[in-house]
Amino acid sequence: MLETKVCIVGAGPAGTAAALQLAQLNIDCIIVDKAVFPRDKVCGDGLSGKVITALNRIDPAIATRLKEANFKLNSWGVTFVSPARHSLDVGYRPDYNSKDGSHKETPIGYVCKRMDFDNFLVDEVKRRKEIQLHENVNIESYELTSDGYIVTGNKGSFQVKAQLLIIANGAHSSFTKNVANITIEHKHYVAGIRAYYKNISGNNPDNFIELHFLKSLLPGYFWIFPLPNGEANVGVGVLSEAVRKKKMNLKKSMLDIIENDPVFKERFKNAELTSSIEGYGLPLGSKKRVISGERYMLVGDAAFLIDPFTGEGIGNGLYSGRLAALEAAEAIRANDFSAAKLAHYDAEVYRIMGPELRLSHRLQKLVNFPWLFNTLMKVSSRNKQLQELLSCMFYEVDLRKKLAKPSFYLKLLFNR
Numbered sequence: 110m111l112e113t114k115v116c117i118v119g120a121g122p123a124g125t126a127a128a129l130q131l132a133q134l135n136i137d138c139i140i141v142d143k144a145v146f147p148r149d150k151v152c153g154d155g156l157s158g159k160v161i162t163a164l165n166r167i168d169p170a171i172a173t174r175l176k177e178a179n180f181k182l183n184s185w186g187v188t189f190v191s192p193a194r195h196s197l198d199v200g201y202r203p204d205y206n207s208k209d210g211s212h213k214e215t216p217i218g219y220v221c222k223r224m225d226f227d228n229f230l231v232d233e234v235k236r237r238k239e240i241q242l243h244e245n246v247n248i249e250s251y252e253l254t255s256d257g258y259i260v261t262g263n264k265g266s267f268q269v270k271a272q273l274l275i276i277a278n279g280a281h282s283s284f285t286k287n288v289a290n291i292t293i294e295h296k297h298y299v300a301g302i303r304a305y306y307k308n309i310s311g312n313n314p315d316n317f318i319e320l321h322f323l324k325s326l327l328p329g330y331f332w333i334f335p336l337p338n339g340e341a342n343v344g345v346g347v348l349s350e351a352v353r354k355k356k357m358n359l360k361k362s363m364l365d366i367i368e369n370d371p372v373f374k375e376r377f378k379n380a381e382l383t384s385s386i387e388g389y390g391l392p393l394g395s396k397k398r399v400i401s402g403e404r405y406m407l408v409g410d411a412a413f414l415i416d417p418f419t420g421e422g423i424g425n426g427l428y429s430g431r432l433a434a435l436e437a438a439e440a441i442r443a444n445d446f447s448a449a450k451l452a453h454y455d456a457e458v459y460r461i462m463g464p465e466l467r468l469s470h471r472l473q474k475l476v477n478f479p480w481l482f483n484t485l486m487k488v489s490s491r492n493k494q495l496q497e498l499l500s501c502m503f504y505e506v507d508l509r510k511k512l513a514k515p516s517f518y519l520k521l522l523f524n525r
């Protein structure tokens with residue numbers, strides 16, 4: 110049986126971030142994944158500024174290598190389209206100016222196939238001698254003993270004993286469900302599907318990602334995220350509660366939009382589907398949960414940390430992985446792996462991500478009131494101050510707190 114201080118289950122963004130941060134702290138760990146990399150992951154492939162910020166905090170050299178990588182497309186902003194088709198372009202940088210091009214120096218957002226991005230992170234893991242990576246190992250059981258966790262995989266042929274576990278095995282984590290007792294609640298969970306297309310027309314010249322809040326999908330949306338080589342990631346995400354209530358078939362809904370919606374019919378006229386259409390769950394951070402316990406911490410999707418408005422989970426996965434590693438270092442130093450000690454991890458996660466998750470939950474609810482959403486979008490498209498604030502939302506996390514106040518929206522709607 111292998112022995113280690115920290116075992117990380119899952120080598121997606123959250124698990125690799127935890128491993129890389131531990132390595133920076135000179136702490137050895139074992140990281141296990143059932144897949145062999147490069148592997149695909151159903152996703153929109155959108156990477157916001159948070160991704161570079163998080164990688165930079167772990168190790169600026171990793172952030173630099175990602176900035177230099179050529180498998181991604183630089184994106185300078187987001188286009189929101191309301192149910193009444195009011196469109197609002199929000200640059201990621203407050204100084205975004207589509208005309209003079211000065212913003213082009215430093216892109217903040219990227220679109221990048223997960224096949225490439227996750228493999229980039231695993232390559233970073235492979236550079237570090239402090240990290241032992243085991244691919245092709247499917248973890249099946251966890252046993253808590255007096256001095257650690259015994260983790261078993263591949264029908265008993267793989268075993269690790271660890272003082273501490275970092276659970277990073279994504280939205281379908283059995284540990285999250287069976288040990289941490291966090292179960293799916295359909296009002297805090299999104300069902301999503303994704304496909305790759307080539308040759309869609311009408312894309313934004315600065316590669317803005319597009320979120321279309323179409324009437325037929327509310328409270329969800331249809332997205333188009335441009336990729337290198339004329340490809341795009343196209344998908345639909347809808348709150349599971351609505352999918353069940355309306356008995357929606359997301360694949361059918363998406364194909365119907367592409368084939369019959371007057372705007373998209375035109376834009377997809379020469380487009381070609383280049384992949385299968387795949388679905389996966391998005392566990393939302395719209396409800397606070399207990400994400401640690403005796404000898405374990407949950408990170409990324411296993412901790413239900415996806416942004417409830419944008420569906421973004423990679424940034425929060427990286428952030429939570431890093432925070433778990435910092436907490437692990439402190440637990441090892443104190444030789445204390447109790448639930449009480451590790452509860453500090455929960456406090457840190459929600460101190461840092463809580464305000465933004467709460468704001469996004471509010472915005473998500475707003476989408477349930479199309480008239481309010483339409484009005485907000487209409488007002489925003491004419492209000493420079495609000496546009497700046499919205500772009501700060503992507504650029505500067507602290508400024509988002511301003512947006513989390515209900516009075517902000519009331520003022521906006523009624524003091525125009």
Ligand SMILES: Cc1cc2nc3c(=O)[nH]c(=O)nc-3n(C[C@H](O)[C@H](O)[C@H](O)COP(=O)(O)OP(=O)(O)OC[C@H]3O[C@@H](n4cnc5c(N)ncnc54)[C@H](O)[C@@H]3O)c2cc1C
Nearest residue numbers: 119121122123143153154155248278279301409410422423
């Ligand atoms: C349709 C859709 C669109 C999305 N769009 C975006 C987007 O555009 N931008 C964004 O930021 N986020 C997006 N997300 C969310 C994003 O995909 C996740 O938040 C992100 O992948 C979470 O990273 P993670 O490391 O926690 O989990 P994952 O990326 O799921 O990684 C988990 C890893 O654990 C491994 N694993 C699972 N079970 C086991 C086991 N038993 N034993 C060993 N290994 C195991 C898996 O092989 C996998 O490598 C989207 C999600 C979906 C479903």
